[in-house]
Amino acid sequence: MKRILALMTAAVFMFGMATLGFAGIEKCEKCHKGEKTVDKMVEKNKIATADDLKSLLRTGPKAGMHKPLTDDDIKGAADTLKLK
Numbered sequence: 001m002k003r004i005l006a007l008m009t010a011a012v013f014m015f016g017m018a019t020l021g022f023a024g025i026e027k028c029e030k031c032h033k034g035e036k037t038v039d040k041m042v043e044k045n046k047i048a049t050a051d052d053l054k055s056l057l058r059t060g061p062k063a064g065m066h067k068p069l070t071d072d073d074i075k076g077a078a079d080t081l082k083l084k
């Protein structure tokens with residue numbers, strides 16, 4: 001019984017983390033799919049911090065594409081991507 005309870009707690013916890021994580025890049029995923037997922041973009045552009053991500057999206061060559069995104073969207077994405 002105890003084990004089942006522990007398993008259920010773990011499952012609920014993981015589900016919660018997964019939905020939270022997903023919410024962070026949900027908006028990005030409207031455009032970033034397949035070959036161009038955000039984590040691939042981050043890797044390709046050598047983005048290491050949340051500030052790097054923000055300044056690239058605000059002032060980079062593709063700033064126009066990212067205009068509708070709020071600071072919170074970018075911050076959420078940075079959290080999900082585990083940028084500092």
Ligand code: HEC
Nearest residue numbers: 027028030031038041042045060061062065069073074077
């Ligand atoms: C309206 C569509 C759209 C949305 C929404 C969007 N992007 Fe993009 N993004 C693009 C396009 C188009 C490119 C250029 C892709 C390419 O270079 O092939 C791009 C490029 C990028 C790049 C590379 C930047 C560069 O200058 O080359 C990063 C990093 C990125 N996006 C991150 C994000 C993140 C993080 C989000 C969510 C917070 C997001 N994008 C949301 C369309 C979008």
